[in-house]
Amino acid sequence: MNELLYEVGKVTFLLGILNNLRYFLVAGIPFLVFYIFYTKKFQILKIQLKEARKSDFLREIKYSLLSGFITAFIVAFLLRTSLKNNSLIYSDLNEYPIYWLFISYALAILFHDTWFYWLHRLFHIPWIYKHVHNVHHLSVNPSPWTSFSFHFFEAIGEGLVIIPLAFLVPLHPYTLIFFGFTIFAINVYGHLGYEIAPKWFRQSFLFELINTSVHHNLHHSKFKGNYGLYFRIWDRLMGTENKEYVEEFERIQARRHTNEYLDININNKA
Numbered sequence: 666m667n668e669l670l671y672e673v674g675k676v677t678f679l680l681g682i683l684n685n686l687r688y689f690l691v692a693g694i695p696f697l698v699f700y701i702f703y704t705k706k707f708q709i710l711k712i713q714l715k716e717a718r719k720s721d722f723l724r725e726i727k728y729s730l731l732s733g734f735i736t737a738f739i740v741a742f743l744l745r746t747s748l749k750n751n752s753l754i755y756s757d758l759n760e761y762p763i764y765w766l767f768i769s770y771a772l773a774i775l776f777h778d779t780w781f782y783w784l785h786r787l788f789h790i791p792w793i794y795k796h797v798h799n800v801h802h803l804s805v806n807p808s809p810w811t812s813f814s815f816h817f818f819e820a821i822g823e824g825l826v827i828i829p830l831a832f833l834v835p836l837h838p839y840t841l842i843f844f845g846f847t848i849f850a851i852n853v854y855g856h857l858g859y860e861i862a863p864k865w866f867r868q869s870f871l872f873e874l875i876n877t878s879v880h881h882n883l884h885h886s887k888f889k890g891n892y893g894l895y896f897r898i899w900d901r902l903m904g905t906e907n908k909e910y911v912e913e914f915e916r917i918q919a920r921r922h923t924n925e926y927l928d929i930n931i932n933n934k935a
């Protein structure tokens with residue numbers, strides 16, 4: 666028993682450090698680019714024109730680091746107890762065809778999107794919102810640091826997704842690593858505070874399915890609606906998408922392209 670505790674503790678510590686290094690990398694680089702070095706250059710991509718509050722950053726980093734260790738504990742518990750042997754996690758690449766790595770990754774994303782949407786709806790029940798989810802919503806104008814700024818119980822709820830997933834879908838550690846990076850990337854994009862989707866994206870069918878930074882930013886500025894993480898599907902099915910989303914996305918894109926047009930003209934005349 667003591668040995669097991671030691672083993673889970675050790676893996677929690679190591680994975681926690683790795684998670685948080687990844688947080689500083691995946692959230693820190695966009696933060697340096699958009700908020701420190703090229704703020705003026707990217708101003709036309711800003712979703713909310715007011716600046717994100719500096720007082721938010723420290724709180725967000727503190728809660729995100731805690732979330733990093735909580736997720737690490739859940740993964741350590743899964744990998745170092747008998748749960749792993751009963752789960753569908755496999756380490757021999759020959760056990761499934763190579764293409765299964767991609768299929769299992771897609772299934773993991775779909776499962777996580779569903780988990781996130783319904784958990785998020787649960788966190789918006791007034792009593793739970795007030796005592797738990799409010800921590801995340803203190804950031805009305807989010808920045809990359811907001812990505813994992815969760816209350817202790819919210820971080821547990823988010824991290825627990827890995828347990829049912831490991832029992833439903835055969836997953837190789839490569840898939841898990843890539844899945845982990847995707848979670849970081851989508852969270853940082855959703856909280857970036859800048860819309861970086863290219864112009865063609867609005868006309869593509871992908872716009873009908875995939876969330877954008879404007880989508881989640883509206884959730885933070887309006888406090889309700891737009892509960893999805895990767896896709897618009899659940900929000901559209903359940904009628905919880907902010908009615909002004911498409912208009913808002915178009916308004917922000919139009920602003921960007923009008924400014925680009927003006928810049929080009931000014932530069933040509935100079």
Ligand SMILES: [Zn+2]
Nearest residue numbers: 785789798884
């Ligand atoms: Zn929320």
Ligand SMILES: [Zn+2]
Nearest residue numbers: 801856881885
């Ligand atoms: Zn958020």
